[in-house]
Amino acid sequence: MPDMRSIISYQTSEYGHIRIKLAKMLDERGITRNRLRTLTGARYEVITRYYKGSAVSMVDLDFLARVCYVLDCKVEDLLEYEAP
Numbered sequence: 001m002p003d004m005r006s007i008i009s010y011q012t013s014e015y016g017h018i019r020i021k022l023a024k025m026l027d028e029r030g031i032t033r034n035r036l037r038t039l040t041g042a043r044y045e046v047i048t049r050y051y052k053g054s055a056v057s058m059v060d061l062d063f064l065a066r067v068c069y070v071l072d073c074k075v076e077d078l079l080e081y082e083a084p
Helices: 022-029 033-040 044-052 061-071
Strands: 017-020 079-082
Touching: 022 044, 022 061, 033 044, 033 061, 044 061
Parallel strands: none
Antiparallel strands: 017 079
16 A cells, blocks of 8 residues: 555645635636626625635535536636645
8 A cells, every 4th residue: 555644643734725716717707706696696605705715614516516617617727736
């Protein structure tokens, strides 16, 4: 079995984090959060949380699927792993 690392004793700064790129995607396409709300049916508060990339500890796969469908993009266009 390959040498596996455990995250139990690591701090967030040691294993990296996921960066949400929704703001960049919307800004590049000239789409407002309100327009995305209309297109996806998602609550504005949810869109704003993802837009700002704050207070998102667990992702909503249904929300991401809706955004990917509406924006015709892939999940990796919206999320990016940043190593420590």
